[in-house]
Amino acid sequence: MKAEQPKYKTSDEVDFVIIGSGAAGGILAKELSTNGFRVVVLEQGPYLTEADYTHNEIKVLGEDLLTNHPKLQPTTFRKTPQDKAKQQRALVYGRSVGGTSVHFTANFWRFHEVDFIERSKVGSIPGANLVDWPIRYADLEPYYTKVEWEIGVSGLAGASPFDPPRSKPYPMPPLPVKSSGVIFERAARQLGWNPFPAPMAILSQPRPGRSACVNCGFCLSFGCEVGAKSSSLVAAIRVAERTGRCEIRPDSYVHRIETDARGRAVGAAYFDKDKNTHLQKAKAVIVCANGAETPRLLLMSANAQFPNGLANNSSGVVGKNLMLNSAAISMGVFEHPLNDYKGFAVSRILHDFYELDARKVGFYGGGGLDGRFDATPIGFALNGLPPDAPKWGSAFKKTLAENFTRTMEVFSHGTSLPREENSFSLDPELKDAWGLPALRLTYKDHPDDLKLVKWLNDRALELLDAAGARKKWSYPITEQEFAVHLLGTCRMGNDPKTSVINTDHRTHDVKNLFLCDGSSLVTSGRGQPTMTIEALAFRAADRITALAKSGEISA
Amino acid sequence: MINELSRRRFLSQAGIGVSAAWVSAHWPEMVSAATRAHQAVQSSAAYKFEFFTPAEATEIDALSARIIPTDDTPGAREAGVLYFIDRALVTFASGDQQKYRDGLPELQSLVREKFSGVEKFSAATVEQQDEVLRTLEANHNEEPPRRRNLHSAETFLEALRLQTIAGFLIDPEAGLGNRGGVGWKLIGREPEHSFLPPFGYYDKDYPGWQPAPKMADKE
Numbered sequence: 001m002k003a004e005q006p007k008y009k010t011s012d013e014v015d016f017v018i019i020g021s022g023a024a025g026g027i028l029a030k031e032l033s034t035n036g037f038r039v040v041v042l043e044q045g046p047y048l049t050e051a052d053y054t055h056n057e058i059k060v061l062g063e064d065l066l067t068n069h070p071k072l073q074p075t076t077f078r079k080t081p082q083d084k085a086k087q088q089r090a091l092v093y094g095r096s097v098g099g100t101s102v103h104f105t106a107n108f109w110r111f112h113e114v115d116f117i118e119r120s121k122v123g124s125i126p127g128a129n130l131v132d133w134p135i136r137y138a139d140l141e142p143y144y145t146k147v148e149w150e151i152g153v154s155g156l157a158g159a160s161p162f163d164p165p166r167s168k169p170y171p172m173p174p175l176p177v178k179s180s181g182v183i184f185e186r187a188a189r190q191l192g193w194n195p196f197p198a199p200m201a202i203l204s205q206p207r208p209g210r211s212a213c214v215n216c217g218f219c220l221s222f223g224c225e226v227g228a229k230s231s232s233l234v235a236a237i238r239v240a241e242r243t244g245r246c247e248i249r250p251d252s253y254v255h256r257i258e259t260d261a262r263g264r265a266v267g268a269a270y271f272d273k274d275k276n277t278h279l280q281k282a283k284a285v286i287v288c289a290n291g292a293e294t295p296r297l298l299l300m301s302a303n304a305q306f307p308n309g310l311a312n313n314s315s316g317v318v319g320k321n322l323m324l325n326s327a328a329i330s331m332g333v334f335e336h337p338l339n340d341y342k343g344f345a346v347s348r349i350l351h352d353f354y355e356l357d358a359r360k361v362g363f364y365g366g367g368g369l370d371g372r373f374d375a376t377p378i379g380f381a382l383n384g385l386p387p388d389a390p391k392w393g394s395a396f397k398k399t400l401a402e403n404f405t406r407t408m409e410v411f412s413h414g415t416s417l418p419r420e421e422n423s424f425s426l427d428p429e430l431k432d433a434w435g436l437p438a439l440r441l442t443y444k445d446h447p448d449d450l451k452l453v454k455w456l457n458d459r460a461l462e463l464l465d466a467a468g469a470r471k472k473w474s475y476p477i478t479e480q481e482f483a484v485h486l487l488g489t490c491r492m493g494n495d496p497k498t499s500v501i502n503t504d505h506r507t508h509d510v511k512n513l514f515l516c517d518g519s520s521l522v523t524s525g526r527g528q529p530t531m532t533i534e535a536l537a538f539r540a541a542d543r544i545t546a547l548a549k550s551g552e553i554s555a
Numbered sequence: 556m557i558n559e560l561s562r563r564r565f566l567s568q569a570g571i572g573v574s575a576a577w578v579s580a581h582w583p584e585m586v587s588a589a590t591r592a593h594q595a596v597q598s599s600a601a602y603k604f605e606f607f608t609p610a611e612a613t614e615i616d617a618l619s620a621r622i623i624p625t626d627d628t629p630g631a632r633e634a635g636v637l638y639f640i641d642r643a644l645v646t647f648a649s650g651d652q653q654k655y656r657d658g659l660p661e662l663q664s665l666v667r668e669k670f671s672g673v674e675k676f677s678a679a680t681v682e683q684q685d686e687v688l689r690t691l692e693a694n695h696n697e698e699p700p701r702r703r704n705l706h707s708a709e710t711f712l713e714a715l716r717l718q719t720i721a722g723f724l725i726d727p728e729a730g731l732g733n734r735g736g737v738g739w740k741l742i743g744r745e746p747e748h749s750f751l752p753p754f755g756y757y758d759k760d761y762p763g764w765q766p767a768p769k770m771a772d773k774e
Binding site: 054055056057058059062063156159174176177178179180181182183189194197214215216217218334336337338339340341342343377378380381382391392393394396397400401404405 | 621622623624626628630643647648685688692716717720721723724725726728729731738739741742743744745748749750751752754755756757758761764766767
């Protein structure tokens with residue numbers, strides 16, 4: 001249900017133009033329009049709603065209904081800056097109103113205190129560019145609480161002995177436990193670990209205009225037809241629209257931020273659906289385009305004043321220090337049906353290994369495990385069977401029939417160390433369907449990240465043994481060449497020489513340009529960044545509102 | 556039939572957790588989606604091939620029937636996989652057309668090379684057909700990395716396998732394949748789109764969340 005929206009003229013200088021309607025952009029649109037500002041949100045993807053989402057795997061996984069399109073938006077990859085990049089699918093992100101929050105798993109872990117101060121705690125790590133955040137967990141705690149209550153997160157406060165302090169319990173109880181959760185919980189306790197109900201941005205109780213989860217089984221990668229998954233579309237953008245001050249403009253692909261002679265942003269230039277260009281004028285520009293597209297846009301906006309890209313004069317680190325989070329998956333097959341295809345993905349997790357002692361394990365890092373099943377039928381048949389399973393014929397059929405209801409995953413999520421060489425940049429040759437430079441991913445995991453994820457995966461295999469899995473195996477752990485979590489590429493910091501934005505999310509170099517999304521993160525956390533991106537967005541909205549009201553932005 | 560029925564069941568079960576306002580606000584959209592899906596289902600009697608010639612269709616039918624055979628349960632044939640692939644190749648899988656145009660004649664040469672007097676795959680015995688597939692598989696047998704997207708087919712056989720599986724297991728409501736829901740029946744995926752716990756064997760007797768018992772010897 002789209003509320004009546006204002007239609008601003010492009011020549012009408014609105015208070016804010018927000019680029020991207022995902023986890024951060026949606027929340028900033030809600031907060032700033034609620035605070036009385038006139039806001040235009042430019043989203044490159046279409047405006048899809050519950051009625052457009054589908055359980056058709058071909059549409060979603062084959063035709064990229066909800067995500068960036070590999071043919072229209074080709075990408076390249078190389079391991080190091082010395083290599084020549086070759087064309088390959090390098091990343092996935094949400095490309096419709098609501099962004100990646102439409103199709104994500106919805107694991108909503110807060111960062112812990114250590115994530116903000118780890119450099120001070122562990123010291124310098126060779127080959128990494130690890131630094132402390134300029135803010136602390138305590139600065140973000142009220143905003144984590146705000147996310148849980150306003151966006152809708154189900155969970156159980158106090159269930160994990162490793163949880164950081166919180167000012168309020170969750171607004172609603174955890175989702176029901178799945179068979180994978182029970183297996184995970186029992187085995188983990190047998191091993192002396194501390195499993196607990198997963199905090200999920202999925203409603204366990206209905207809210208106005210939104211249903212509780214109906215356990216349809218098409219969750220990860222799919223949009224939620226009943227509004228139970230707390231996407232920024234259902235949880236924030238609809239609120240923004242009801243203010244009457246916020247226009248969501250879909251099919252608007254921003255390719256340049258224009259600046260004036262004083263070096264201030266004047267608006268965002270974009271292609272409409274028919275590839276005509278427009279310039280939406282605004283008093284300030286907020287880029288929430290994700291950790292790949294935000295630096296790409298800044299780099300594409302280079303001009304005589306900003307030869308290395310917008311907001312990149314002082315530091316030169318726009319696009320750099322990329323972190324993808326390390327991950328591994330082990331699978332177990334059990335004697336009886338779990339029917340884990342029913343429901344959302346994850347019902348139990350553990351954080352016993354959140355902070356490993358490098359002196360004991362021999363590497364930096366930490367992470368969490370979750371017990372889940374996130375496959376849908378076609379995807380499972382193609383990718384979910386053991387490596388020695390038959391690929392066709394009656395034996396293939398038999399294995400498929402046996403395993404679909406009896407399989408679960410133990411997913412390891414871990415830290416990634418920032419390395420300056422790991423980046424998103426502009427490919428010097430390849431162009432997208434609009435003639436713009438394609439994204440080039442440069443990435444090579446720090447050796448500690450790979451050691452960590454192997455170590456975590458060994459714990460996952462121990463867990464599956466303790467659980468009595470009758471068969472278990474792991475997907476190969478190799479250096480990553482494909483990006484899902486897009487973090488750290490315009491990092492926050494106090495020093496303009498080493499960071500792109502300050503603690504107000506304002507770029508050091510352009511006074512009325514703000515960035516807020518995965519690119520703002522200084523460390524990677526333990527594999528679940530969206531909760532922190534949303535908490536940062538709520539905090540950024542407060543900071544930006546204060547600056548705007550004091551006349552600080554337009555001065 | 557299955558489309559409208561299960562869509563309605565989805566809605567009525569969804570009602571357990573949904574506010575009445577939500578259902579009434581969305582009902583017209585949901586019903587029209589169900590109707591569209593229903594209309595999209597075509598019967599094989601009326602089917603007119605858009606990509607395959609009748610001769611090619613016979614070969615693809617024989618091939619997909621070895622990937623997911625009809626044995627004591629329905630296979631690719633009963634699910635209407637041939638029709639799914641034909642439509643796929645003129646719509647979302649049009650990028651795979653050349654793989655089929657090149658791959659099928661190559662496969663037929665292999666059949667003739669291996670079995671003298673056998674002119675085409677569909678004329679071979681089931682044992683011969685399986686031997687052809689094993690030969691092709693041996694030529695390309697690397698472990699693919701886990702990918703969630705469905706773009707990964709590189710060879711004719713990979714594309715054929717991917718599309719056979721997709722045509723067998725797609726949500727029957729999409730009206731494209733998995734006729735009668737036979738694919739989901741095989742793997743034990745119930746046709747509904749909303750479920751209540753308990754879901755499976757291991758959670759049915761779960762007593763509810765309890766904090767871990769305190770252990771004196773735990774650090």
